[in-house]
Amino acid sequence: MNYRELLKDKKRIVVKVGSSSLIHKETNKLDLRKLEVLVRELSDLHNQGKDVVLVTSGAVAVGASAFGMHGKPVELKKKQACSAVGQARLMMIYQKLFSEYNQMAAQILMTKNTMVNNLNRINARNTFEELLELGAIPVVNENDSISSYELEMLESFGDNDTLSAVIAGLIGADLLILLSDIDGLFTDDPNTNPDAEFIDTVEKLDDRLLSMGKGPKSKVGTGGMATKLTAAEIATSAGADMIIANGRDFHIIHKLIEGRKYGTLFAGNKKEEFYLIDYIEKLL
Numbered sequence: 001m002n003y004r005e006l007l008k009d010k011k012r013i014v015v016k017v018g019s020s021s022l023i024h025k026e027t028n029k030l031d032l033r034k035l036e037v038l039v040r041e042l043s044d045l046h047n048q049g050k051d052v053v054l055v056t057s058g059a060v061a062v063g064a065s066a067f068g069m070h071g072k073p074v075e076l077k078k079k080q081a082c083s084a085v086g087q088a089r090l091m092m093i094y095q096k097l098f099s100e101y102n103q104m105a106a107q108i109l110m111t112k113n114t115m116v117n118n119l120n121r122i123n124a125r126n127t128f129e130e131l132l133e134l135g136a137i138p139v140v141n142e143n144d145s146i147s148s149y150e151l152e153m154l155e156s157f158g159d160n161d162t163l164s165a166v167i168a169g170l171i172g173a174d175l176l177i178l179l180s181d182i183d184g185l186f187t188d189d190p191n192t193n194p195d196a197e198f199i200d201t202v203e204k205l206d207d208r209l210l211s212m213g214k215g216p217k218s219k220v221g222t223g224g225m226a227t228k229l230t231a232a233e234i235a236t237s238a239g240a241d242m243i244i245a246n247g248r249d250f251h252i253i254h255k256l257i258e259g260r261k262y263g264t265l266f267a268g269n270k271k272e273e274f275y276l277i278d279y280i281e282k283l284l
Helices: 004-009 032-047 059-066 076-100 112-116 118-133 148-152 161-171 225-237 252-257 276-283
Strands: 012-017 051-056 105-110 137-142 175-180 241-246 264-266
Touching: 004 252, 012 032, 012 161, 032 051, 032 076, 032 137, 032 252, 051 076, 051 118, 051 161, 059 076, 076 105, 076 137, 105 118, 112 118, 112 276, 118 137, 118 161, 118 276, 137 161, 161 175, 161 225, 161 276, 175 225, 175 252, 225 241, 225 264, 225 276, 241 252
Parallel strands: 012 051, 012 175, 051 137, 105 137, 175 241
Antiparallel strands: 241 264
């Protein structure tokens, strides 16, 4: 089966971008040109009649930059303060850029408790559905300013990798795109093993592949390959295809939707017994 050819027909798409794809490494400030491209790409997907959800990192990094800090803070209360300032700044920029393309952006801040609590999860799903029905583009981030658990245990959501997969499962998305600072899945760490081979397509996730998540982590982001494979397990089990690709150039989004061979594609294999809460509880 040509999985790439089917990507152009996807109707509900979640795109996750990591901090390393949004921030100038030298200054820890936002890369505004890249943000403009990202918003234009998502707006064009929306203009094609597709539902689009953006899961974005970057709030803590933006807040740290606003306070004149070099790099992300270590202390929890400083992270929360940076998030409070950074999230507002980040959303203001997204609102401005999306409005230039006549799109309405809606902010949704989530914590792990949102997904674990049954009533909260249902309310969250209903909010997403209504926003998409009204033609808005939800912009999602973890609510780091109040969520000490996520900030202290950041590996559990892994720079929003897992959160984006959980959202894909929650809203019945048929495609999840993870954009980070890696090209995709390799048989080994390409930074240390020159013989590592690139994996174009994964038709079925098995224990061998899941155990390969020991790749490098960027200095800006927090999600390594392990969190991306966890995301792939959740997304594909929910029935969505997932792609891990390099967010160096956000023009890659329309190229992926056109079926071009970038990144690693994980084919959706919906499990009849799939219950999202089971996967969330495994992360606790």
